[in-house]
Amino acid sequence: MIKSIPYISPSKFYYWKKCPLKAVFFYEYKNTQFFPRHPDADIGNVIHNFYENRYKWKITNEKIFSRKWNELITKLNKEYKNSNLQSRYFPVQWYSNFYSVKKQLLKKYLLSSAKRKKSHTNIKNEEWIKDDKNTIAGKADLLIYNNYGIITEIADFKTGKIFEKENNKLKIRKAYKTQLALYAKIIIDKQQSKPITLIIDISGKKHPVEITSDEIDKTYNEAKELKHSINTALLKNKVSELANPDNENCFMCNYRPVCVAYKQKFMNFPINNNIDICGKVLISNTNLIKIENEQGVFQIVNFRENITLNNKNICVYNLYFPDMGNKILYAQNNTIVKYE
Numbered sequence: 001m002i003k004s005i006p007y008i009s010p011s012k013f014y015y016w017k018k019c020p021l022k023a024v025f026f027y028e029y030k031n032t033q034f035f036p037r038h039p040d041a042d043i044g045n046v047i048h049n050f051y052e053n054r055y056k057w058k059i060t061n062e063k064i065f066s067r068k069w070n071e072l073i074t075k076l077n078k079e080y081k082n083s084n085l086q087s088r089y090f091p092v093q094w095y096s097n098f099y100s101v102k103k104q105l106l107k108k109y110l111l112s113s114a115k116r117k118k119s120h121t122n123i124k125n126e127e128w129i130k131d132d133k134n135t136i137a138g139k140a141d142l143l144i145y146n147n148y149g150i151i152t153e154i155a156d157f158k159t160g161k162i163f164e165k166e167n168n169k170l171k172i173r174k175a176y177k178t179q180l181a182l183y184a185k186i187i188i189d190k191q192q193s194k195p196i197t198l199i200i201d202i203s204g205k206k207h208p209v210e211i212t213s214d215e216i217d218k219t220y221n222e223a224k225e226l227k228h229s230i231n232t233a234l235l236k237n238k239v240s241e242l243a244n245p246d247n248e249n250c251f252m253c254n255y256r257p258v259c260v261a262y263k264q265k266f267m268n269f270p271i272n273n274n275i276d277i278c279g280k281v282l283i284s285n286t287n288l289i290k291i292e293n294e295q296g297v298f299q300i301v302n303f304r305e306n307i308t309l310n311n312k313n314i315c316v317y318n319l320y321f322p323d324m325g326n327k328i329l330y331a332q333n334n335t336i337v338k339y340e
């Protein structure tokens with residue numbers, strides 16, 4: 001187990017505050033991929049890459065854009081094809097939601113902004129920033145400087161949904177607002193002036209995010225306290241006390257296979273029609289397996305993996321559980337098996 005966490009990540013702070021154990025697992029399992037990634041995440045990274053390197057790659061016309069796009073997608077597909085976890089999503093063009101729409105929106109934005117020939121000399125992308133006390137650190141997507149070296153704007157690119165409903169009104173997602181508040185805090189401490197905080201969506205549209213100085217300070221203090229409490233728990237060997245297993249936090253959490261708190265509370269029980277089960281394999285045929293555990297016998301249909309009947313326990317993650325009245329589960333694209 002790691003001895004301490006080095007920083008609170010601004011982009012993850014919102015989620016770590018809800019379950020601090022996620023922060024420990026984030027650093028502990030940095031290089032472990034537990035579940036297949038949905039291609040939307042990787043297409044999001046490709047888009048990020050374009051925003052970051054558009055001047056370096058000289059994306060000024062359709063031909064250059066298409067050549068670069070195809071190069072990156074071909075590279076991604078090659079990785080998917082050679083990976084046990086990712087090959088189920090090969091080719092990414094088939095599985096990424098709104099693949100062509102995303103590509104078109106990006107192209108339209110990049111080519112129209114290239115035409116406007118805006119100065120980009122005062123722009124920095126993917127800049128690593130941290131506070132002096134080593135509490136928070138992360139890569140800011142976009143920083144805009146004025147001629148005196150003062151950061152006037154800070155923006156984060158988001159390729160997914162950027163709004164959520166609050167009291168029947170659409171607002172920028174809280175996770176994004178806290179992320180920008182922490183970036184703003186780092187910058188304010190260095191230059192004594194507050195930058196404009198923005199989210200840029202996939203079509204290149206800028207959405208200003210209003211954050212007061214009080215909100216910035218409050219968020220920073222919370223991040224400081226969170227880091228302190230996590231590192232105190234690590235020091236005292238009380239990591240399990242950091243877990244906060246509940247439906248919202250644990251649903252699709254990447255650390256379920258290594259999380260004891262999750263297994264104790266949710267293994268073999270559904271969250272939002274999704275269930276992970278562990279048990280002994282009774283029958284394994286093409287397309288169907290039966291697993292027995294203390295909740296009874298579950299049937300899994302559409303199962304693609306070959307399971308050997310060796311009396312060992314297996315755990316199957318990401319099954320669809322449409323009807324609580326029976327124990328018929330459906331394997332999905334992201335269903336995986338772990339042997340105990």
Ligand code: SF4
Pocket residue numbers: 019021022025243244245246249250253254255256259261262
């Ligand atoms: S599975 Fe639940 S309890 Fe475990 S780290 Fe994830 S959110 Fe926290």
